[in-house]
Amino acid sequence: MELQITGTNTEIAPAANNYIAQKFNKLNKHLPDILDIKVEVSEEQTKSREQRFLMRATVNSGAGKATFHAEERAEDLFKATDKVAAILTRQLEKHKGKLYDRGRGNPLARGKFNQVEPTNTAWKVVKTKRFIIEPMTLEEAITQMEQLGHSFFLFFDANASEVRLLYRRNDGNYGLIEPEFK
Numbered sequence: 323m324e325l326q327i328t329g330t331n332t333e334i335a336p337a338a339n340n341y342i343a344q345k346f347n348k349l350n351k352h353l354p355d356i357l358d359i360k361v362e363v364s365e366e367q368t369k370s371r372e373q374r375f376l377m378r379a380t381v382n383s384g385a386g387k388a389t390f391h392a393e394e395r396a397e398d399l400f401k402a403t404d405k406v407a408a409i410l411t412r413q414l415e416k417h418k419g420k421l422y423d424r425g426r427g428n429p430l431a432r433g434k435f436n437q438v439e440p441t442n443t444a445w446k447v448v449k450t451k452r453f454i455i456e457p458m459t460l461e462e463a464i465t466q467m468e469q470l471g472h473s474f475f476l477f478f479d480a481n482a483s484e485v486r487l488l489y490r491r492n493d494g495n496y497g498l499i500e501p502e503f504k
Contacts, residue, residue, distance in 0.1 A: 323350055324358040332365035332375075338399045345407040346379070352414040355384040361406075363399060377402040381410055388417055455485070463488050464496060 327334065327342055334342075346359050362378045373395040381390040392409035396402035457480035458466070467475035467488055474489040487499040 323347070323356045325361070326358065327361045327363070330362060330364035332363060334363060334399070338403075341400060342403050345403050346410075349381065349407070349410055349414060352411055353383055353418055357382045357384050363402075372397045375399050375402045377406050379406050379410060381414070383414075383417070390414065390417070457483075460486075460488070460498070 325343055325346055327339055350356055360380045364376045368374055374397055376395050378393045390410055390413045392406045394402050394405035455478045457478045459480055463475055463477040476487050479486045489497045491497050
């Protein structure tokens with residue numbers, strides 16, 4: 323994200339420049355795909371001291387190629403910054419909600435922003451567990467699985483003389499996997 327701060331008819335102090343940068347960098351957490359922000363500050367000679375500083379900001383977003391504008395007047399630069407940042411925050415949140423409501427889903431959850439390139443790392447086995455399988459009935463396997471507190475249990479079915487995998491389903495019942503070998 324690129325932030326450009328310019329002053330017209332005024333010199334922006336380093337403290338004010340840092341404050342503006344801090345406020346507008348926070349906008350990135352509301353919509354992470356912001357390309358650039360342009361802030362223009364001007365000081366005008368007005369009859370009302372409450373409207374002396376004018377701040378205009380434009381945010382260009384990559385999400386839907388949207389552009390957001392805000393303009394506010396205030397008696398000092400810090401209050402104008404707060405007002406403009408609040409307006410832009412509201413606009414960005416509204417836009418993010420519209421993206422979600424239009425059926426595009428939450429672009430943050432879908433990984434549209436800040437995509438990480440997949441690495442070529444292979445899966446590796448980090449632990450091997452060995453145990454003795456004793457022949458038992460299905461009812462004994464359910465009892466054993468419940469006693470251990472596991473969500474699955476591998477056993478040798480005494481009735482069928484084959485290996486079976488018993489597992490707990492999300493609905494609270496049990497499932498049984500009976501492998502077939504070629």
